[in-house]
Amino acid sequence: MSHHLLEVKDLEYTYPDGHQALHGLSFRITHGESVGIVGANGAGKSTLLSHFTGILMPTAGTVRVGDLPVLRQTLKQIRRTVGMIFQNPDDQLFMPTVFDDVAFGPLNMGLPQAEIRERVAEALQTVGAAHLKDRPPYKLSGGEKRAVAIACVLAMTPDILVMDEPSAALDPLARRRLIRLLAGFQHTKIIATHDLDLVLDLCERTIVLGEGKVIADGPSLEIFQNDDVMKKGHLEKPLRMQGCPVCGCNESARSAR
Numbered sequence: 001m002s003h004h005l006l007e008v009k010d011l012e013y014t015y016p017d018g019h020q021a022l023h024g025l026s027f028r029i030t031h032g033e034s035v036g037i038v039g040a041n042g043a044g045k046s047t048l049l050s051h052f053t054g055i056l057m058p059t060a061g062t063v064r065v066g067d068l069p070v071l072r073q074t075l076k077q078i079r080r081t082v083g084m085i086f087q088n089p090d091d092q093l094f095m096p097t098v099f100d101d102v103a104f105g106p107l108n109m110g111l112p113q114a115e116i117r118e119r120v121a122e123a124l125q126t127v128g129a130a131h132l133k134d135r136p137p138y139k140l141s142g143g144e145k146r147a148v149a150i151a152c153v154l155a156m157t158p159d160i161l162v163m164d165e166p167s168a169a170l171d172p173l174a175r176r177r178l179i180r181l182l183a184g185f186q187h188t189k190i191i192a193t194h195d196l197d198l199v200l201d202l203c204e205r206t207i208v209l210g211e212g213k214v215i216a217d218g219p220s221l222e223i224f225q226n227d228d229v230m231k232k233g234h235l236e237k238p239l240r241m242q243g244c245p246v247c248g249c250n251e252s253a254r255s256a257r
């Protein structure tokens with residue numbers, strides 16, 4: 001299962017305008033782990049995630065997926081293993097119909113037509129979007145677009161699922177549905193988000209970023225209970241760990257455990 005491993009070593013990244021966004025990050029995510037990447041605006045979450053599929057290449061340090069370093073020469077293999085769901089679904093949807101968008105990846109993998117149709121149907125079914133298959137993606141609602149963007153990645157059957165702000169712009173019901181869907185994905189999940197309640201639901205481990213560095217890395221509940229780390233990361237506890245505004249009791253925090 002080595003292809004499910006992701007290792008980041010001394011990673012530094014400086015944007016072309018000279019802004020250094022990542023300052024020597026190191027961690028290792030192993031098979032089947034579910035990891036939340038959290039931190040204030042500008043902490044470096046999206047920059048970090050962009051290195052997992054080689055959208056950005058390190059200025060220094062390395063990123064490895066299993067036995068493969070992320071390099072231009074290995075991108076094809078890396079992108080079969082790591083599926084990335086972008087912050088904005090519009091970055092992922094560009095074909096005339098939902099079917100074509102979800103079929104795009106499997107088609108590029110050179111799969112036979114029958115298998116492509118099967119994968120598309122299954123992925124759309126999984127995200128509850130089978131009824132959208134003939135619709136043009138640009139006419140869908142934000143939540144529908146997000147579901148289709150997830151289906152595009154699932155159709156590639158990745159071993160590692162990487163998501164940037166998956167719950168942004170979702171109504172409460174769609175957010176709940178997304179959490180249920182992601183909970184059912186058995187492989188490795190890496191989720192960058194400001195939604196710490198979602199992290200509590202899905203991720204046993206959390207990495208806190210601050211100014212392009214790892215501030216903390218450990219069990220999610222321990223991190224969220226650590227006032228020093230939360231303050232340093234400019235974070236607020238998940239809603240259900242905050243005391244009741246009426247009587248101050250912390251019943252929901254206990255049920256989070």
Ligand SMILES: Nc1ncnc2c1ncn2[C@@H]1O[C@H](COP(=O)(O)OP(=O)(O)OP(=O)(O)O)[C@@H](O)[C@H]1O
Binds near residue numbers: 039046047
């Ligand atoms: N294209 C770019 N050129 C120069 N600097 C950039 C670029 N994109 C991001 N940055 C800077 O890099 C730093 C990290 O940005 P990044 O988008 O990774 O943060 P983030 O944690 O994902 O933030 P958010 O929570 O707001 O999405 C920020 O200081 C940001 O201003």
